Amino acid sequence: MSQSTVSARTYLFTLLALLALTLLTSLLALVDLGRFSFVAGVAIAAVKASLIACIFMHALYETKLIRVVMTGGVIWFLILISLTLGDYLTRGWMPFPGK
Amino acid sequence: MADPIALAVREQFHSPEQQRETSTVGMWIFLITEVMLFGGLFTAFSVYRMSHPAGFDQGSADMEFWLGAINTAVLICSSFTMAMAVHSAEVGKNGKLALFLTLTILIGLVFLAIKFTEYYLHYHDQKLPGILFHDTSPDAAYVQMFFIFYFLMTGLHALHMLIGEGILCTMLFRTFLGSFSEHYHTPIELAGLYWHFVDTVWVFLFAIFYIPGAHMK
Numbered sequence: 001m002s003q004s005t006v007s008a009r010t011y012l013f014t015l016l017a018l019l020a021l022t023l024l025t026s027l028l029a030l031v032d033l034g035r036f037s038f039v040a041g042v043a044i045a046a047v048k049a050s051l052i053a054c055i056f057m058h059a060l061y062e063t064k065l066i067r068v069v070m071t072g073g074v075i076w077f078l079i080l081i082s083l084t085l086g087d088y089l090t091r092g093w094m095p096f097p098g099k
Numbered sequence: 100m101a102d103p104i105a106l107a108v109r110e111q112f113h114s115p116e117q118q119r120e121t122s123t124v125g126m127w128i129f130l131i132t133e134v135m136l137f138g139g140l141f142t143a144f145s146v147y148r149m150s151h152p153a154g155f156d157q158g159s160a161d162m163e164f165w166l167g168a169i170n171t172a173v174l175i176c177s178s179f180t181m182a183m184a185v186h187s188a189e190v191g192k193n194g195k196l197a198l199f200l201t202l203t204i205l206i207g208l209v210f211l212a213i214k215f216t217e218y219y220l221h222y223h224d225q226k227l228p229g230i231l232f233h234d235t236s237p238d239a240a241y242v243q244m245f246f247i248f249y250f251l252m253t254g255l256h257a258l259h260m261l262i263g264e265g266i267l268c269t270m271l272f273r274t275f276l277g278s279f280s281e282h283y284h285t286p287i288e289l290a291g292l293y294w295h296f297v298d299t300v301w302v303f304l305f306a307i308f309y310i311p312g313a314h315m316k
Contacts, residue, residue, distance in 0.1 A: 004189040011186065015179040019172055025306070026168040029313035035152075041310035042303070049299045056182045056295045058288075066123055073131035077138040084142050088149060 005061045014055040021048050119285050126289045130296050133259075137252070137300050144248050144307060147241075154241020158249070159312025161226060161242070163217050167309040170213045171301065177206035178298040185291045191281030193274055200271045203294065207264050214257055221246070249308055256304060259297045266290050 025044040033040060053059045059070055112118040148155045184199035225233035228246045236242065270290050273279065279287060 004186045006182070006186065008183065008186055011179060011182045014182075015175065018175045018178075022168065022171050022175065025310065026164075026313075029164070029310040032314045037314065038148075038307070038311045041306040045302045045306035048302045052178060052295050052299050052302070056178055056298075057292055062123070063120055065120065066127060069124055069127045069131070073127070073134050076131065077134050080135070080138055081142045081145065085145060085149075088146050 005058050006055060010055060014051055018048055018051055021051075115282065119288075122285050122289060123292075126292050130292065133296060133300075137255070137303075140248070140252050140255070141303065141307070144252070147244060147248070148307075151238070151241040151244070154238035155245045156312045156315065157236060157238055158242040158245025159308060159310070160315040161221075161224065161246075162249075162309045162312065163220055164309050164313045164316070166213055166217050166220075167305055170210055171305045173206060173210045173213065174298050174301050177203050177210065178295050180206060181291050181294045185284075185288055188279055188284035188287040189281060193277070193279065196279065196284075196287070197271060197274045200267055200274060204264060204267045204271065207260060207267070207294075211257060211260055211264075214253065214260075218250075252304055253308070256297065256300055259300070263290075263294050263297055266293060 021044055025041055028040055028044070029037060031037075053070070059067065062070075108115050108118055112121065180199045180202040184196055184203060187193075187195035187199055221227065222231065225231050226246050228243045228250065232243055232246070234242050267290060270287055273286070
């Protein structure tokens with residue numbers, strides 16, 4: 001077990017990628033993208049979070065059991081947010097009298 | 100001389116690998132409860148943002164955007180030093196482990212210092228919802244709601260940072276006691292998972308609070 005899971009080089013490249021994405025998202029934020037500025041910000045954040053999880057948190061290198069647990073967590077969160085927003089986003093799509 | 104690998108394995112486990120995996124699964128289960136805690140807040144924020152986009156954009160324009168962006172970079176750097184601490188522990192270099200843990204603690208403190216500077220600036224701008232809030236625009240009620248989410252979520256995140264600092268100080272202390280070697284460093288890995296998780300939460304906080312209104316200044 002005296003070998004490292006991930007090399008220092010990989011960590012360094014991950015750091016550089018994360019800093020570059022932070023710069024990109026900050027510069028994009030200065031441009032008026034309308035309602036897409038929120039979407040673009042969250043999308044870049046999701047890419048950064050995946051990089052952190054895969055490399056820094058060793059998600060790519062862990063055993064199957066641990067990867068199933070991680071994926072379960074992500075899916076559970078997606079259920080929470082997609083069903084809630086699915087309700088709120090679709091309200092008012094159909095006109096109901098008296099509503 | 101006793102075998103250090105055999106010494107580190109508790110009796111209910113077959114091997115060091117199984118023991119390590121058990122601890123890691125436990126940590127991930129805990130992190131998932133944290134995902135659900137912050138996830139509920141993110142969901143609530145999204146619902147209210149959709150209902151009142153103008154007020155929330157205006158609140159976002161009141162953020163100290165560049166302090167937030169710098170803080171994101173600062174926290175990412177601390178995640179890197181934490182990853183390097185785990186790397187040093189894995190190859191059994193305790194001197195480097197102590198160095199990277201210290202760096203992570205210090206960079207974490209820089210993050211908190213910048214965060215509290217921002218809080219002071221919001222106080223100065225009279226943006227403390229319910230206590231000291233001054234806004235004359237028609238959307239003032241929803242700007243105030245934005246700031247309630249902002250203080251609740253970044254405050255909860257800052258609390259996690261403080262707890263993380265405590266965990267890292269404990270790990271540094273245990274490193275000096277010689278508790279870790281290339282055969283046993285699970286606590287360092289788990290502290291790293293926690294630290295990276297807190298970093299991930301901030302990446303999303305930056306995206307939802309600072310970015311939408313940044314172009315409106």
